[in-house]
Amino acid sequence: MMYAVLCYNNEEMVCGWTKDQDEAVMAQLSKVHERWEKAGKLKPSIRLLPTSAATTLHKQKDMVLDGPFAETKETLLGFYIIDVSGLDEAVVFARELAAANPGGAYELRPIHLYLPGAPIESAYEADRQYAGEKVSA
Amino acid sequence: MIDHAWTEATLTASRPQAVAALLRYFRNLDDAEEAYQEACLRALRTWTSKGPPRDPIAWLIMVGRNAALDQKRKTQRLTELPDEALLSDLEDVETPMAERLDNSQYRDDVLRLMFICCHPDLPATQQIPLALRVVSGLSVKQIARAFLLGEAAMEQRITRAKAKVANAGVPFDTPGPVERAERLAAVMQMVYLVFNEGYSAGPKDDARADLAEEAIRLGRLLLRMFQAEPDVMGLLALMLLQHARQPARFDANGDAVLMEDQDRSLWRPNLIQEGLALIDKAMRHNRASPYLLQAAIAALHARAPRFADTDWPGIDALYATLERLQPSPVITLNRAVAVSKTKGPQAALDMIDPLGERLSGYFHHHGARGGLLLQLDRKREAREAFDRAIALANTAAEAAHIRMHIDRLIAESGEAARA
Numbered sequence: 001m002m003y004a005v006l007c008y009n010n011e012e013m014v015c016g017w018t019k020d021q022d023e024a025v026m027a028q029l030s031k032v033h034e035r036w037e038k039a040g041k042l043k044p045s046i047r048l049l050p051t052s053a054a055t056t057l058h059k060q061k062d063m064v065l066d067g068p069f070a071e072t073k074e075t076l077l078g079f080y081i082i083d084v085s086g087l088d089e090a091v092v093f094a095r096e097l098a099a100a101n102p103g104g105a106y107e108l109r110p111i112h113l114y115l116p117g118a119p120i121e122s123a124y125e126a127d128r129q130y131a132g133e134k135v136s137a
Numbered sequence: 138m139i140d141h142a143w144t145e146a147t148l149t150a151s152r153p154q155a156v157a158a159l160l161r162y163f164r165n166l167d168d169a170e171e172a173y174q175e176a177c178l179r180a181l182r183t184w185t186s187k188g189p190p191r192d193p194i195a196w197l198i199m200v201g202r203n204a205a206l207d208q209k210r211k212t213q214r215l216t217e218l219p220d221e222a223l224l225s226d227l228e229d230v231e232t233p234m235a236e237r238l239d240n241s242q243y244r245d246d247v248l249r250l251m252f253i254c255c256h257p258d259l260p261a262t263q264q265i266p267l268a269l270r271v272v273s274g275l276s277v278k279q280i281a282r283a284f285l286l287g288e289a290a291m292e293q294r295i296t297r298a299k300a301k302v303a304n305a306g307v308p309f310d311t312p313g314p315v316e317r318a319e320r321l322a323a324v325m326q327m328v329y330l331v332f333n334e335g336y337s338a339g340p341k342d343d344a345r346a347d348l349a350e351e352a353i354r355l356g357r358l359l360l361r362m363f364q365a366e367p368d369v370m371g372l373l374a375l376m377l378l379q380h381a382r383q384p385a386r387f388d389a390n391g392d393a394v395l396m397e398d399q400d401r402s403l404w405r406p407n408l409i410q411e412g413l414a415l416i417d418k419a420m421r422h423n424r425a426s427p428y429l430l431q432a433a434i435a436a437l438h439a440r441a442p443r444f445a446d447t448d449w450p451g452i453d454a455l456y457a458t459l460e461r462l463q464p465s466p467v468i469t470l471n472r473a474v475a476v477s478k479t480k481g482p483q484a485a486l487d488m489i490d491p492l493g494e495r496l497s498g499y500f501h502h503h504g505a506r507g508g509l510l511l512q513l514d515r516k517r518e519a520r521e522a523f524d525r526a527i528a529l530a531n532t533a534a535e536a537a538h539i540r541m542h543i544d545r546l547i548a549e550s551g552e553a554a555r556a
Binding site for chain 1: 143146147149150350354357358360361364365370373384405407410411414415417418421
């Protein structure tokens with residue numbers, strides 16, 4: 001089974017970290033990343049730029065608004081990673097998705113750090129092994 | 138279990154909104170600050186034992202207000218007549234903890250708090266310390282250190298500034314759109330002043346250099362409140378892109394390194410990325426503004442992998458737009474630097490020379506002029522320009538940089554004499 005692990009924290013606090021503090025946290029995290037990536041279980045991991053850089057497409061009204069998605073009734077259902085020339089092209093992509101699947105919104109957040117992690121195929125191998133262990137236990 | 142660092146960071150981050158809301162209740166800066174102080178003390182006690190609240194800012198406002206009211210009631214019981222009018226007035230505005238303080242209310246509160254600090258009656262030398270004390274919550278000691286001033290002198294300066302704004306009477310009702318826009322413009326300028334204080338600090342002047350990060354924090358706060366303002370995006374982008382170069386701006390000896398000589402691998406990529414993303418967003422509004430244009434210029438520098446790759450025609454064009462929008466000899470001077478790269482030093486000099494009178498007291502004017510004259514091999518005039526520049530240098534770093542040119546000229550003329 002694949003999981004998406006979504007990271008939440010107080011953005012203002014994280015943005016206020018000094019370069020040294022930020023690097024210290026990233027170094028600590030990278031130890032964990034390394035362990036799980038070696039086991040073939042950590043796939044891409046992504047650090048987003050702050051919400052200051054976010055733009056939101058509200059699908060029903062086809063409105064592009066500055067800022068992050070702030071409604072509380074809707075929840076996060078999934079996400080895409082795209083590699084495009086800039087915000088304009090990202091909006092084009094989101095609009096095409098919106099036409100295919102109306103309702104809700106797409107928040108566009110630039111990616112700050114992209115680590116590819118272990119290849120995806122091995123996830124299924126790990127899955128099978130895990131299932132096998134459970135069955136044999 | 139919550140850690141101390143989290144509490145401290147949360148209190149720092151919550152301060153502008155909380156003090157701003159408390160100011161709306163008490164209509165007096167000192168009362169608002171005192172109430173916030175009390176709320177912080179209680180937060181340190183309560184949060185560690187009971188865990189953090191869901192909405193720390195609302196908690197701090199609530200607790201600060203109640204604590205201050207308690208205090209008022211107590212002292213008023215001791216005096217002859219309780220000021221019932223004042224008390225009931227304050228009761229009226231009581232909002233239950235459950236009621237969410239919506240973004241627009243925070244927005245006008247924080248804007249008012251920041252606007253008070255940049256009141257036109259205050260000179261910049263008072264605006265910045267007042268904002269750092271009241272909005273950012275830096276201690277008088279920290280601020281004094283940043284301005285190389287004694288603590289007592291700084292305390293006095295801040296007190297004087299506070300007295301002045303108390304008498305100035307900033308209205309507390311919700312501002313109209315025009316007034317809001319005017320306040321925002323003044324506040325943005327103040328934030329950029331704070332940034333420049335930090336940016337112009339020397340290499341070992343950490344206390345002052347920290348002001349750049351503080352200004353960025355205030356810029357983020359402004360953008361959170363005014364999410365659709367391309368000008369605010371531009372201001373934050375400009376600060377991020379300039380600050381990104383910080384690690385490369387001084388060498389091991391503490392001497393300033395010109396942008397053309399900077400090790401670009403030291404530039405902070407995350408700040409650059411955020412700045413570029415903000416410009417990308419702002420451009421969609423099709424509304425050029427001075428901060429955005431300056432940010433776009435900084436972005437062209439940031440995008441160039443090497444100095445030789447700099448898009449000088451692009452920078453020239455952006456400065457030309459900026460010149461039309463906000464005519465100023467300083468902007469023309471900056472444009473001339475770009476022109477010297479595209480059309481040569483003589484063309485640049487022709488642009489600068491008419492500015493001579495208005496910029497005669499400006500360090501960069503003489504520095505840039507000296508550089509251009511040097512390129513044209515007019516060494517004697519270059520030396521004169523550098524001599525005037527060094528006399529006008531604002532920082533040791535600026536002086537050191539000019540000194541280097543002069544020393545080189547002296548060495549060369551010495552060699553020429555020997556030859």
